Amino acid sequence: MFKKALLLGIVSGLLAGVAALVYAKVYYSSTEEDFSKVAWPVRIVAASLFGGVLAAIGYWALDKVLKQKGEIIFNLLFTTLSFVSLLAPFAAKLPLEIQNPALFYGMAVPMHFFPALAWFTIKPLFIKK
Amino acid sequence: MKKIIYPVIAVALLVGSAFTFIAGQNWQIADGYSIAFSSNDASGIFKGFKGTLVFDEANPAGSKFDVTVDVATINTGNGLQNKHAKSDEWFDVTKYPTIHFASQKFVKAGSGYQVTGDLEAHGVKKPVTIPFSFAKTAKGGQFTGSFNLNRNDFKIGKPGGDVGEEIKVDLSVPVTK
Numbered sequence: 194m195f196k197k198a199l200l201l202g203i204v205s206g207l208l209a210g211v212a213a214l215v216y217a218k219v220y221y222s223s224t225e226e227d228f229s230k231v232a233w234p235v236r237i238v239a240a241s242l243f244g245g246v247l248a249a250i251g252y253w254a255l256d257k258v259l260k261q262k263g264e265i266i267f268n269l270l271f272t273t274l275s276f277v278s279l280l281a282p283f284a285a286k287l288p289l290e291i292q293n294p295a296l297f298y299g300m301a302v303p304m305h306f307f308p309a310l311a312w313f314t315i316k317p318l319f320i321k322k
Numbered sequence: 323m324k325k326i327i328y329p330v331i332a333v334a335l336l337v338g339s340a341f342t343f344i345a346g347q348n349w350q351i352a353d354g355y356s357i358a359f360s361s362n363d364a365s366g367i368f369k370g371f372k373g374t375l376v377f378d379e380a381n382p383a384g385s386k387f388d389v390t391v392d393v394a395t396i397n398t399g400n401g402l403q404n405k406h407a408k409s410d411e412w413f414d415v416t417k418y419p420t421i422h423f424a425s426q427k428f429v430k431a432g433s434g435y436q437v438t439g440d441l442e443a444h445g446v447k448k449p450v451t452i453p454f455s456f457a458k459t460a461k462g463g464q465f466t467g468s469f470n471l472n473r474n475d476f477k478i479g480k481p482g483g484d485v486g487e488e489i490k491v492d493l494s495v496p497v498t499k
Contacts, residue, residue: 294400294404295405
Protein backbone atom coordinates (compact mmCIF):
# COMPACT_ATOMS: atom_id res chain seq x y z
CA MET A 194 0.00 0.00 0.00
CA PHE A 195 2.77 2.43 0.92
CA LYS A 196 4.52 1.73 -2.38
CA LYS A 197 1.38 2.57 -4.38
CA ALA A 198 0.71 5.70 -2.33
CA LEU A 199 4.31 6.84 -2.70
CA LEU A 200 4.24 6.26 -6.45
CA LEU A 201 0.99 8.20 -6.66
CA GLY A 202 2.53 10.99 -4.59
CA ILE A 203 5.61 11.22 -6.79
CA VAL A 204 3.71 11.12 -10.09
CA SER A 205 1.03 13.56 -8.93
CA GLY A 206 3.72 15.85 -7.51
CA LEU A 207 5.63 15.86 -10.79
CA LEU A 208 2.43 16.43 -12.75
CA ALA A 209 1.53 19.33 -10.48
CA GLY A 210 5.04 20.72 -10.99
CA VAL A 211 4.76 20.57 -14.77
CA ALA A 212 1.30 22.16 -14.64
CA ALA A 213 2.69 24.92 -12.36
CA LEU A 214 5.58 25.58 -14.75
CA VAL A 215 3.21 25.89 -17.71
CA TYR A 216 0.94 28.15 -15.67
CA ALA A 217 3.89 30.33 -14.56
CA LYS A 218 4.96 30.78 -18.19
CA VAL A 219 1.44 31.72 -19.31
CA TYR A 220 1.10 34.06 -16.33
CA TYR A 221 4.40 35.77 -17.11
CA SER A 222 3.50 36.26 -20.77
CA SER A 223 0.16 37.84 -19.84
CA THR A 224 1.29 40.07 -16.97
CA GLU A 225 4.96 40.61 -17.92
CA GLU A 226 5.84 40.54 -14.23
CA ASP A 227 8.81 38.26 -13.65
CA PHE A 228 8.69 36.25 -10.43
CA SER A 229 11.48 33.87 -11.40
CA LYS A 230 13.68 35.24 -8.61
CA VAL A 231 11.16 34.02 -6.05
CA ALA A 232 9.65 31.03 -7.81
CA TRP A 233 12.24 29.55 -10.14
CA PRO A 234 11.48 26.29 -12.04
CA VAL A 235 13.43 23.89 -9.77
CA ARG A 236 11.80 25.38 -6.69
CA ILE A 237 8.30 25.06 -8.20
CA VAL A 238 8.80 21.40 -9.14
CA ALA A 239 10.49 20.58 -5.82
CA ALA A 240 7.66 22.18 -3.83
CA SER A 241 5.05 20.25 -5.85
CA LEU A 242 6.97 17.00 -5.37
CA PHE A 243 7.24 17.73 -1.65
CA GLY A 244 3.45 18.20 -1.51
CA GLY A 245 2.86 14.92 -3.38
CA VAL A 246 5.21 12.87 -1.19
CA LEU A 247 3.81 14.43 2.00
CA ALA A 248 0.31 13.54 0.78
CA ALA A 249 1.44 9.96 0.14
CA ILE A 250 2.78 9.60 3.69
CA GLY A 251 -0.38 11.18 5.10
CA TYR A 252 -2.64 8.95 3.00
CA TRP A 253 -0.79 5.81 4.02
CA ALA A 254 -0.78 6.77 7.73
CA LEU A 255 -4.46 7.71 7.85
CA ASP A 256 -5.45 4.59 5.93
CA LYS A 257 -3.49 2.48 8.39
CA VAL A 258 -4.90 4.13 11.51
CA LEU A 259 -8.48 5.00 10.53
CA LYS A 260 -9.06 2.22 7.96
CA GLN A 261 -12.22 3.03 5.92
CA LYS A 262 -12.65 6.57 7.26
CA GLY A 263 -9.02 7.30 6.49
CA GLU A 264 -9.63 8.33 2.91
CA ILE A 265 -12.43 10.79 3.77
CA ILE A 266 -10.32 12.38 6.49
CA PHE A 267 -7.31 12.49 4.13
CA ASN A 268 -9.30 14.24 1.39
CA LEU A 269 -10.60 16.81 3.86
CA LEU A 270 -7.15 17.33 5.34
CA PHE A 271 -5.42 17.63 1.94
CA THR A 272 -7.90 20.25 0.74
CA THR A 273 -7.81 22.15 4.04
CA LEU A 274 -4.02 22.18 4.15
CA SER A 275 -3.92 23.40 0.55
CA PHE A 276 -6.11 26.33 1.63
CA VAL A 277 -4.02 27.00 4.74
CA SER A 278 -0.83 26.99 2.67
CA LEU A 279 -2.15 30.10 0.88
CA LEU A 280 -0.98 32.09 3.89
CA ALA A 281 2.58 31.67 2.65
CA PRO A 282 2.25 33.64 -0.62
CA PHE A 283 0.10 36.27 1.04
CA ALA A 284 2.72 36.82 3.75
CA ALA A 285 5.71 36.62 1.41
CA LYS A 286 7.99 39.65 1.17
CA LEU A 287 9.31 39.78 -2.38
CA PRO A 288 12.48 41.48 -3.63
CA LEU A 289 11.85 45.21 -4.00
CA GLU A 290 12.78 45.24 -7.68
CA ILE A 291 9.51 43.41 -8.37
CA GLN A 292 7.32 46.33 -9.37
CA ASN A 293 3.92 44.87 -8.57
CA PRO A 294 4.04 42.27 -5.79
CA ALA A 295 0.23 42.13 -5.72
CA LEU A 296 0.39 40.10 -8.95
CA PHE A 297 2.28 37.36 -7.12
CA TYR A 298 -0.91 36.03 -5.53
CA GLY A 299 -2.46 35.40 -8.93
CA MET A 300 0.50 33.22 -9.81
CA ALA A 301 1.13 31.40 -6.53
CA VAL A 302 -2.39 30.78 -5.25
CA PRO A 303 -3.58 28.40 -8.02
CA MET A 304 -0.27 26.52 -7.80
CA HIS A 305 -0.98 25.63 -4.19
CA PHE A 306 -3.97 23.56 -5.33
CA PHE A 307 -2.17 21.73 -8.15
CA PRO A 308 -0.78 18.85 -5.99
CA ALA A 309 -4.25 18.09 -4.58
CA LEU A 310 -5.84 18.36 -8.03
CA ALA A 311 -3.26 16.04 -9.55
CA TRP A 312 -3.60 13.58 -6.68
CA PHE A 313 -7.41 13.37 -6.93
CA THR A 314 -7.25 13.17 -10.74
CA ILE A 315 -4.88 10.23 -11.09
CA LYS A 316 -5.57 8.40 -7.84
CA PRO A 317 -7.95 5.84 -9.47
CA LEU A 318 -5.05 4.76 -11.70
CA PHE A 319 -2.93 3.80 -8.69
CA ILE A 320 -5.23 2.89 -5.83
CA LYS A 321 -8.50 1.10 -6.44
CA LYS A 322 -10.78 0.39 -3.51
CA MET B 323 15.65 110.27 -17.27
CA LYS B 324 16.58 108.62 -20.55
CA LYS B 325 20.19 109.01 -19.65
CA ILE B 326 20.02 106.70 -16.66
CA ILE B 327 17.87 103.95 -18.24
CA TYR B 328 20.73 102.35 -20.16
CA PRO B 329 23.20 102.37 -17.27
CA VAL B 330 20.48 100.82 -15.03
CA ILE B 331 19.82 98.10 -17.63
CA ALA B 332 23.54 97.46 -17.93
CA VAL B 333 23.96 97.15 -14.16
CA ALA B 334 20.90 94.91 -13.91
CA LEU B 335 22.27 92.61 -16.63
CA LEU B 336 25.66 92.57 -15.00
CA VAL B 337 24.29 91.71 -11.56
CA GLY B 338 21.86 89.16 -12.99
CA SER B 339 24.51 87.40 -15.01
CA ALA B 340 26.85 87.39 -12.03
CA PHE B 341 24.30 85.34 -10.08
CA THR B 342 24.34 82.69 -12.78
CA PHE B 343 28.03 82.16 -12.00
CA ILE B 344 27.32 81.93 -8.28
CA ALA B 345 24.39 79.51 -8.67
CA GLY B 346 25.33 75.85 -8.29
CA GLN B 347 25.33 73.08 -10.84
CA ASN B 348 21.89 71.87 -11.85
CA TRP B 349 21.91 68.07 -11.63
CA GLN B 350 19.53 65.71 -13.39
CA ILE B 351 18.26 62.75 -11.37
CA ALA B 352 19.44 59.57 -13.10
CA ASP B 353 17.87 56.11 -13.06
CA GLY B 354 18.94 53.76 -10.33
CA TYR B 355 18.10 56.00 -7.40
CA SER B 356 16.92 54.50 -4.16
CA ILE B 357 14.59 56.11 -1.63
CA ALA B 358 14.38 53.41 1.03
CA PHE B 359 12.79 53.35 4.46
CA SER B 360 13.01 50.84 7.26
CA SER B 361 11.75 50.31 10.78
CA ASN B 362 11.67 47.31 13.07
CA ASP B 363 8.69 45.83 11.20
CA ALA B 364 8.14 47.51 7.83
CA SER B 365 10.59 48.42 5.14
CA GLY B 366 10.46 49.30 1.48
CA ILE B 367 11.19 51.82 -1.22
CA PHE B 368 9.54 54.63 -3.15
CA LYS B 369 10.01 54.33 -6.90
CA GLY B 370 8.69 57.74 -7.93
CA PHE B 371 11.19 60.53 -7.28
CA LYS B 372 11.67 63.76 -9.18
CA GLY B 373 12.64 67.35 -8.69
CA THR B 374 15.41 69.89 -8.91
CA LEU B 375 18.86 69.39 -7.45
CA VAL B 376 21.13 72.38 -7.64
CA PHE B 377 24.38 71.78 -5.83
CA ASP B 378 27.91 73.06 -5.91
CA GLU B 379 30.52 71.49 -3.64
CA ALA B 380 32.56 74.69 -3.65
CA ASN B 381 29.58 76.82 -2.73
CA PRO B 382 26.99 74.73 -0.85
CA ALA B 383 25.23 77.87 0.39
CA GLY B 384 24.03 78.58 -3.17
CA SER B 385 22.49 75.12 -3.53
CA LYS B 386 18.84 74.20 -3.72
CA PHE B 387 16.89 70.95 -3.43
CA ASP B 388 13.23 70.80 -4.35
CA VAL B 389 12.14 67.20 -4.67
CA THR B 390 8.94 65.21 -4.63
CA VAL B 391 8.25 61.57 -3.87
CA ASP B 392 5.19 59.92 -5.39
CA VAL B 393 3.70 58.08 -2.41
CA ALA B 394 1.64 55.75 -4.64
CA THR B 395 4.91 54.17 -5.83
CA ILE B 396 5.62 52.71 -2.39
CA ASN B 397 6.80 49.10 -2.54
CA THR B 398 7.24 47.03 0.60
CA GLY B 399 7.63 43.78 -1.33
CA ASN B 400 4.17 42.61 -0.26
CA GLY B 401 1.01 43.49 -2.19
CA LEU B 402 -1.26 43.53 0.85
CA GLN B 403 1.19 45.67 2.80
CA ASN B 404 1.44 48.11 -0.12
CA LYS B 405 -2.33 48.49 -0.20
CA HIS B 406 -2.40 48.99 3.55
CA ALA B 407 0.38 51.59 3.41
CA LYS B 408 -1.52 53.59 0.77
CA SER B 409 -4.76 53.50 2.75
CA ASP B 410 -6.03 56.33 4.96
CA GLU B 411 -4.69 54.43 7.95
CA TRP B 412 -1.14 55.27 6.85
CA PHE B 413 -0.11 57.56 3.99
CA ASP B 414 -3.62 58.27 2.66
CA VAL B 415 -2.41 58.49 -0.94
CA THR B 416 -5.72 59.79 -2.30
CA LYS B 417 -5.55 62.85 -0.04
CA TYR B 418 -1.77 63.28 0.16
CA PRO B 419 -0.25 61.89 -3.06
CA THR B 420 3.24 63.35 -2.58
CA ILE B 421 5.98 63.90 -0.05
CA HIS B 422 7.74 67.17 -0.73
CA PHE B 423 11.09 68.50 0.46
CA ALA B 424 12.27 72.06 -0.17
CA SER B 425 15.68 73.08 1.09
CA GLN B 426 16.31 76.25 3.07
CA LYS B 427 19.92 76.05 4.16
CA PHE B 428 23.06 74.09 3.26
CA VAL B 429 26.13 73.81 5.46
CA LYS B 430 29.36 71.87 5.20
CA ALA B 431 29.54 69.28 7.99
CA GLY B 432 32.76 67.32 8.36
CA SER B 433 33.46 65.44 5.17
CA GLY B 434 29.86 65.86 4.01
CA TYR B 435 27.06 68.40 4.06
CA GLN B 436 23.80 69.07 5.83
CA VAL B 437 20.66 70.39 4.24
CA THR B 438 17.87 71.83 6.33
CA GLY B 439 14.48 72.32 4.78
CA ASP B 440 10.77 71.75 5.02
CA LEU B 441 9.51 68.23 4.63
CA GLU B 442 5.83 67.96 3.90
CA ALA B 443 4.22 64.55 4.26
CA HIS B 444 0.68 63.49 5.04
CA GLY B 445 -0.37 67.15 5.14
CA VAL B 446 2.15 68.06 7.85
CA LYS B 447 5.10 70.36 7.15
CA LYS B 448 8.11 70.16 9.45
CA PRO B 449 11.72 71.30 9.26
CA VAL B 450 14.20 68.44 8.97
CA THR B 451 17.94 68.26 8.60
CA ILE B 452 19.41 65.67 6.28
CA PRO B 453 23.12 64.88 6.41
CA PHE B 454 24.42 63.82 3.02
CA SER B 455 27.55 63.31 1.03
CA PHE B 456 28.30 63.97 -2.61
CA ALA B 457 30.79 62.05 -4.69
CA LYS B 458 31.72 62.83 -8.25
CA THR B 459 31.42 59.92 -10.67
CA ALA B 460 32.31 59.37 -14.30
CA LYS B 461 28.76 60.22 -15.38
CA GLY B 462 28.16 63.03 -12.92
CA GLY B 463 27.75 62.45 -9.22
CA GLN B 464 26.10 60.54 -6.44
CA PHE B 465 24.20 61.93 -3.45
CA THR B 466 24.02 59.63 -0.44
CA GLY B 467 22.21 60.40 2.78
CA SER B 468 20.57 58.82 5.75
CA PHE B 469 18.36 60.22 8.48
CA ASN B 470 15.68 59.25 10.97
CA LEU B 471 12.09 60.46 11.12
CA ASN B 472 9.42 59.95 13.69
CA ARG B 473 6.27 59.01 11.80
CA ASN B 474 4.14 60.45 14.62
CA ASP B 475 5.49 63.92 13.77
CA PHE B 476 3.71 63.57 10.42
CA LYS B 477 0.68 61.74 11.81
CA ILE B 478 1.46 58.70 9.65
CA GLY B 479 -0.19 55.65 11.20
CA LYS B 480 -1.29 55.42 14.80
CA PRO B 481 1.21 55.84 17.63
CA GLY B 482 2.54 52.51 18.90
CA GLY B 483 1.63 49.27 17.16
CA ASP B 484 3.93 46.81 15.43
CA VAL B 485 5.54 49.32 13.11
CA GLY B 486 8.26 51.30 14.87
CA GLU B 487 7.73 55.03 15.27
CA GLU B 488 11.30 55.85 14.32
CA ILE B 489 11.76 55.35 10.59
CA LYS B 490 15.20 55.29 9.02
CA VAL B 491 15.36 56.81 5.55
CA ASP B 492 18.26 55.95 3.25
CA LEU B 493 18.79 57.97 0.11
CA SER B 494 21.03 57.20 -2.81
CA VAL B 495 20.61 59.41 -5.85
CA PRO B 496 22.88 59.21 -8.88
CA VAL B 497 22.85 62.39 -10.94
CA THR B 498 24.09 63.54 -14.32
CA LYS B 499 24.91 67.02 -15.60
